[in-house]
Amino acid sequence: MARATSPIHTRAAGFDRTLLLVLPAAMFMLLVFVYPFLHGLMLSFTPVEGGTLANYVKFFATDNLWTTIGTTLKLAMPATLINVGLAIPIAYQMRSKSPYQKWVTTILVVPITLGTVLIAEGMLTYFGPRGWLSQSLQFLHLYDGPIHLTHNYWGVLISLIISGFPFVFLLILSYITGIDPVLARAAATLGADPWQQFKQIYWPLLIPGIAMAFCLAFVQSFSVFPSAILLGAPQGPTRVISIAAYEAAFEQYDYSLASAIAMIMGFVQLIIVAFVLGMRKVFYRGPVSGGKG
């Protein structure tokens, strides 16, 4: 049908003025995201001394810098895997609507609102050498030795699980409840027991969502900072990459090196995320309901 009278379409072909509506959003992205990123990128290539790549060379040549990548991965990977691995079965159990589901989700939102610093303080009093856990175990004569769950690797890992789990759980729960339960019922009438219903129906339909939850949780854990200091051993086993960046920026006042570390940090995250999302393509992506109506 010819719509020659429409004022919008009589303008030069190929330009739709409604596109202008994305301008504010584009400006916003440019100002708060793209510009700082480009600025940081440029900064990282203009070191205090040496050539363009001097910061990167320094990072990979300095022992207490390049090792932070491994240290951070050693925290972020297990924390993310544990969170996703725990969230899937629990969310699956709670997929049908019940008052019980509402209560658990409400309770789980609390750690999200608390923030990492408050969680860290709570953990210090609970898991510390003279904390409640240690005291009650001694009181019950279950375990008399000292408990080392703070100011080391385990303290940071536990805090990453506590602060990250609710987020992953709620995300995966929303993916699971988005899958039409009639599909599992159909599978049951065809002879699938509950395990097969999960394996054949829920699991393949969930993979894209799980990959997404994994990426978000991983990025969150990889940039761990407050709990690594408060609950960890920031000079040793929990010297994560964000601490290295912090020290470069605010102890050595070398913003250029700090920018380079931040770029490396972003690059490592990007590799992992790209890998996980790439894997997702191997599986089915599409609607999660079974037909019309």
Place this chain on the structure above:
Amino acid sequence: MKQDFSQLRLDQVTRRFAAAGGQTVAALDNMTLTVERGEFIALLGPSGCGKSTALNCIAGLLALSSGSIWLDDERIDMLPPEKRGFGMVFQNYALFPHMSVKRNIGFGLLMRGESGADIERKVDAVVRLVQLRGHEDKLPGQLSGGQQQRVAIARAIVIEPPLVLMDEPLSNLDAKLRLEMRAEIRRIHRDLGRTTIYVTHDQDEALSLADRIVVIKDGLVHQIAAPAEIYAQPANLDVARFMGYRNVLTLDVSAQGNGRAQLSGRGLSLQGTIKQPLGAKAAAAIRPEEFVVGDGPNGIDGKVENVEYSGRDSLLEVVTAAGLRLHVRSAVHPAVGAQVRLSVPPERVLVYPAEASP
């Protein structure tokens, strides 16, 4: 898992749901039914009457509140659906969106641990049966409604279940396709020689498909009979209404005897056939197509107020002097405003006790 059975029995099957105010309502109330092997049974009733509830109870997707279900002499109502082995076609098809047509259809065979070659062969045969050749590798999202419907049927019958359950399988299709698929479902039932329980709210569908029809209303079974009997001899006024007796006239009983009742009131005098014991008031139920335009027994005079032309015949609205509005299907096409005389044979006027006025 039963390979076959000679009788399926529902014994006082009841299913309650929690309703507002902490109370429970029976979506299905004391349903008792015996289905013989090879029968095609239709569960017929208006939306919300409990048809799907009944089907889900049989399939094992809903637990019973009370009652029992038997296959011959084995009680099955405690078995989970995967142990019953009935094929089910869902109203919205419930095809697995991530599996190709072939994998959807082969799913039940895979769950039964059949070998790849057997699955291939059986899927191939059933794809031919439901005329889906050439679509085997598509995803359900790439199929039309009618094709999805066929996949759903194929998936349910490929496991050769002793009993196939279908929940309004044609309700999402357009009118033409619905007629085609109706014939196909009947053909498939005949070819397999197994038992089918078919849920529908469409009386034409039930009449044309079923060997026996179970009419349900508000969770209660109102009548179980062959289509011809349900059509001609509805057990009560509810069934009559549902089976297309559009004219229901509440009149006084002036005389009765020998199975006949003489009714009068509102300027009419009608003779009809008694279907249930009567009190002082009765309801006469008449189908639009039972009226004859012209002189005859049970004459009624009226004026044509509306004509809905539909090809071979017309649907007339005739209003009597006392203001009674009658629906009449007629092969003659009188003009709007014409005076007509209607008649109807007494054996086609079904007389039931009048309902307590609301």
